[in-house]
Amino acid sequence: MRFLFYLVALGISFVMIAGCAAPRLMSSKTSVEFDLGQKKLASDDRFAIHVEPLATGKSISDPYVVGEAKIGAFNVRDPIRSDEPLNIILTNLLRKAFSEAGFKLEEKEKAQYVLSGQVDRFWVEEYATGWSPEYAKASVRFDLIIKNREGKFVWVNTIEASHRSEVSIDATEHDIATLLTAAKKSIESIFKNESFWKSIVK
Amino acid sequence: MATILVSGCASYKPAANTQTLYERISKAITTELSTGSDHIRMQVFPILDDKLAKTNVGVTPSASGMLSVFVRVENGAENPVKVDLANSFLLINGEKYPSLAAESAVERAQRGDAVPVAGMTVLFGLIGGIATGSVIATGNRTIEEHYQEKSFKPTLINTKSCGSGLVFFEFSKEKTGGRNFTCTIPVLNLATNEVTILEVSFNEGELRKLEE
Numbered sequence: 052m053r054f055l056f057y058l059v060a061l062g063i064s065f066v067m068i069a070g071c072a073a074p075r076l077m078s079s080k081t082s083v084e085f086d087l088g089q090k091k092l093a094s095d096d097r098f099a100i101h102v103e104p105l106a107t108g109k110s111i112s113d114p115y116v117v118g119e120a121k122i123g124a125f126n127v128r129d130p131i132r133s134d135e136p137l138n139i140i141l142t143n144l145l146r147k148a149f150s151e152a153g154f155k156l157e158e159k160e161k162a163q164y165v166l167s168g169q170v171d172r173f174w175v176e177e178y179a180t181g182w183s184p185e186y187a188k189a190s191v192r193f194d195l196i197i198k199n200r201e202g203k204f205v206w207v208n209t210i211e212a213s214h215r216s217e218v219s220i221d222a223t224e225h226d227i228a229t230l231l232t233a234a235k236k237s238i239e240s241i242f243k244n245e246s247f248w249k250s251i252v253k
Numbered sequence: 254m255a256t257i258l259v260s261g262c263a264s265y266k267p268a269a270n271t272q273t274l275y276e277r278i279s280k281a282i283t284t285e286l287s288t289g290s291d292h293i294r295m296q297v298f299p300i301l302d303d304k305l306a307k308t309n310v311g312v313t314p315s316a317s318g319m320l321s322v323f324v325r326v327e328n329g330a331e332n333p334v335k336v337d338l339a340n341s342f343l344l345i346n347g348e349k350y351p352s353l354a355a356e357s358a359v360e361r362a363q364r365g366d367a368v369p370v371a372g373m374t375v376l377f378g379l380i381g382g383i384a385t386g387s388v389i390a391t392g393n394r395t396i397e398e399h400y401q402e403k404s405f406k407p408t409l410i411n412t413k414s415c416g417s418g419l420v421f422f423e424f425s426k427e428k429t430g431g432r433n434f435t436c437t438i439p440v441l442n443l444a445t446n447e448v449t450i451l452e453v454s455f456n457e458g459e460l461r462k463l464e465e
Contacts, residue, residue: 174356209407
């Protein structure tokens with residue numbers, strides 16, 4: 052009888068803890084569809100741009116950690132890791148977006164513009180108290196510098212966006228999607244900025 | 254039970270008028286605190302007054318251990334600049350108080366006296382969210398949303414442009430009058446990598462008198 056009790060207790064503990072692990076951001080499975088609005092470069096007006104890997108700011112202590120999940124019934128905090136450094140993930144998203152906006156991705160020597168920058172925030176966490184429905188919240192912030200081939204500054208800006216998931220019983224399943232949505236919104240904001248297009252297409 | 258439910262929530266009802274934060278703060282703090290160097294001009298509006306702080310940033314400096322300063326930087330130089338908020342600090346009677354990232358400021362505000370204001374609103378918003386299956390919709394905004402929107406930006410400032418917003422600093426919770434403050438913000442010229450240190454000094458007692 053006592054054995055059965057321990058077995059049941061163990062089973063309950065297992066259900067409460069097991070199967071609950073922080074999600075992992077897998078860059079190979081990262082799929083972001085950008086909505087870049089109406090403004091795109093025409094096919095005969097394709098500027099060549101070189102996108103350098105973004106650097107990471109002092110505020111990022113581990114580029115492989117992109118957030119914190121709260122897992123299980125007890126909301127145990129668990130870091131959300133990525134298989135690639137977050138600055139590389141964001142750089143690749145930028146390359147995809149610039150390509151979709153009609154820019155030609157080129158090597159530095161052949162490019163008319165060179166993009167560089169620094170990531171200061173790429174983070175998702177959960178509002179989860181255990182007493183109310185939960186949600187995931189993410190924010191992305193990075194500095195962007197675009198220079199021409201002579202090294203003259205063309206456009207600089209601090210790019211920033213945040214996103215919050217819908218409320219649910221367990222927000223953990225929304226963590227990665229919420230982070231990627233914040234990243235997507237931040238990148239889309241570049242192409243929706245009039246001053247960006249005015250600086251590029253003179 | 255209700256206490257448990259609302260604890261940890263922090264939302265905040267911003268001042269209900271159409272003025273910008275800059276307009277409200279600059280109207281309330283009439284003392285001109287500005288400095289300039291190399292075609293870069295900085296104005297600061299320290300929100301020391303409890304009432305002004307409560308209305309505009311949701312928490313008082315003494316309760317949160319954090320001082321919010323509205324900063325405006327105009328770049329009149331030939332090159333873009335980077336406002337180095339991470340290395341900015343306050344000197345209070347010679348003691349150094351570093352700046353806080355907006356995310357840390359949110360945590361301090363949540364631990365401060367912002368909670369009782371509208372924690373209930375978040376709770377009701379959550380219940381509404383369950384009922385409708387939609388995102389949380391409250392009449393109020395969370396401290397987090399407010400701070401993210403109102404924090405200083407952009408930190409990279411193009412030539413002939415300006416950046417503005419709240420910069421948060423650690424702050425002593427002790428309420429004493431007459432302290433001498435120096436607000437120090439480094440600005441990096443992106444073309445030359447030269448750093449310009451912008452400093453504004455003021456006395457708490459004199460500032461409070463003018464606010465009243």
